[in-house]
Amino acid sequence: MKRTVRYLFYPVTTLLLLFSMATTVWGNDGDVLNRKIQLSKNKGTVYQLLKEVSDKSGYLFIYDSQVVDNDKTVKIQKKEYTLRDAIYAITNNDHLNIKIVGNHILLNQQQEPDIVVTPVIKARAEEKDSIRYLTLGGTLIDGISGEPIAYGAVGILNSSIGTISNQGGDFRLVVPDSLINSKLKLSHIGYQSQEVELSFLTQQHIVFTLSPKVIPLQEVVVRIVNPAEVLRNMWLKRSENYSNTPVHITAFYREGIDHKNKNLSLTEAVLEIYKTGYQSGDKSDQVKLLKMRRIVDIQRADTLLTKMKSGISSALLLDLVKGDTPGFLDPLKNSSYVYRHSDITVLDGRTVNVIAFEQNQGDDEPLYRGDLYIDAENNALVQANFEVHPDHIKKATDILIVRKSPQINITADKVTYVVSYKPINGIYYISHIRGDLHFKVRKKNRLFSSPLHMWFEMVNCETDSSDDSRFARNERLATNNIFSDTSFEYDSDFWGHFNVIMQEDKLKESVLQILKKNK
Template identity: 35%
Template structure:
């Protein structure tokens, strides 16, 4: 079965519109399931979709000087009369004493509203009143106050927050969920990793994550980052035998008052198109990229691959010169069990990722010849990767009933460079796009495409913008003929750039270049256990552009070894 996830259309001047080109993936569907096959490693992908407790962190503030730990609960805190949630009251207490509260949401209902009278009381008495549960106890761990039940095993720490020397160091599993502090919505693509280290993971679509922390890192801190939110840092020890919900606070970038918020979206898009040659390099470059692809059935991986590539990126203006890929390191995992009645493998995922570069492979919504098919509207002036940008929404016009794209373009205010885009096949017409995605069918099954979503971003380097990150997600449902029930599948490919080299750039020799139109995980590529040791498998929703910071040093060794 052939599945296409990139549907940029090609048009012919004399022949009119041609059918969409199948540029993206192929899914191979054997009818029979065999034994579990693990390529390169016998590592298993952990199920990260698990319920979690809560890390309550209040507004960012200048913390007062830390008191001695044994005196924290005796500190006097002043609170006004109020009706508020437990979460809000704990934040007020923590703000005055300079500590954050950590607790399990199965123990503490942080959304429960309570009434308190104004007063000046020690922290210990406020906690008794607010929590109203004599079975709870409290412990200081660095700048955090852990709320727990004594019957639940909690590792012992000295009052200063230093861990008692264990008899034997063991791997610590850090589990939790990342949520928006105000809406409590899950945050996908949040990066969770050892601060200053090379170990990291990313939250999935429901905000869940699971990170294996090797022995020797128990005294380190966990850093949680997400685009548009303030970074959170907390000790590894907080997670020991606990699952926590990490509440992230939005980070706002102020817009100068003199900025005129109105703009003409059509004019901005046309101006940005006219400046492509000025903003994007006309010379080839080498890129060091991290790549991954995977297929999930429900919340479980069917297969997953990740790799480091060196990419020969051809100039954007040369539409006929293809990009090239040289494989540096890779690993693949197959996770099939007897309940699976279909096996899907991604074909041409690497090629698809490269072709999502919409500056080089121009889609309809940026092709001057077909802009009339789209309606461009002002979204807002937004912050995009630290730059102020015009947000321009686009969607096909009402009289066009083909499955075209809709989404948002981000255009730099100063340079008018395309910084990125988020778009999808119009959900209103996606049912008409099945033939574009599925070219080879299994007659025993019926497939339904639910969603096809794409993100692309560019970054500035030495005077020009270059492709930085691409991702394609395809959500589909398979149902056996004459059956009322089916299974949900999620197919994704993603590539992120770590480094750009502009000097002495030449095309790779043919024997060095990887075939990008094949099933990557079936390539039989060598697995280097020394290189991958200590890296957790990355859930599909992890934002790898952030995760690259955690593995930069090892990437450098890969490059040095390939020279």
């Protein structure tokens, strides 16, 4: 059982319609908007009908989701339209301002005469230390299914500033106004990445549609891929792909506890992390707390007192390429896993090999199974999705739970992790970490159990490689403690210019209910 403890990471109580096609330049706006297209559909959502316009015109749409309702069902005549008339008919709004920029069609409300529109993202700029900050909000969705894309990377091109989308696909990005002429980059494994000028996204909450990437066969040389060799090359190339010098990372961290699908506790924080190089291990990392707040459902918490311990420490441990790396990354030194090359996908236009791994059938300890995404050219590990093997998950309960009441039975049900890295000037840094731990809770003498969900998540919002100084001892946060024990008043404007992970609708609703009850 000692070997299992070494391999487990959780000391826890523990729009823009974008489609893959050649872009054609047609001259000025009038020429483009007067071009005729034949629409074959006469009924559908605004999204579906604009998708057909995009498919037939070769132009991609950017619009404010508060101006154009994606989900509204409309009915139009099945006939030939000019591009302009098609947009007016689908949106049922002939007062839209339509502008052609490159291969994009921008839709927004017509401005009143004599009003100068300043290229500012959102209306509000926040002042701090004489720097103006601009806020951009948006949602990432799948171009085929229309489903939200969780954990999509959102950042400023050629910059260390970024964030990720939440499980509902929503994101919020705060940038200095000095970067207004930069490009916003959106990416996710298996999708075509997109780049959009920030100055186009004026006062809008944009729904960005990412197109799943299809790799044409002529681009792929079919050959046998040895997964052990891929992993070995990944390991040998760490010195080229990952930083071996310390950096400072500004990170947003949050952890929560849900019982019976209702939120009991939510703790959020902005952390500054002194992150050592890949060879130093997790023990040398240091954390300083910048801001924090906690929301607790006191009434519900009285029925089940649950706290998460070492969530921040677990997040640091999940930087897989550092220090005492988990066994599934090194098949040459560990015989507990079997590997296979399961797929080829793409990230940021680069081919990525997918290596699936699973623990041996003869091994009954609670180890892992999952997928590793490794760049086919430079051998960098860009993402890992894995879980404690479901066949042995119950045996992990005692490792995950530090202490439990004798009146309550708790059994581990599912434990999953997501770890991703992003490149900055050719060097990969930790980008996003999330752990979800699901349990079944049953009180003594009760027949049925209830679900308990504990989770933690951290996103790298900015990386500073110019600062390698350590923190003073009195500034360091003890990462192994129960982080949520410090309480702060909830404030909707609390985070100011810091980048954060947006709260999902369900979580936000739960939090508002808690605040209302406690008030």
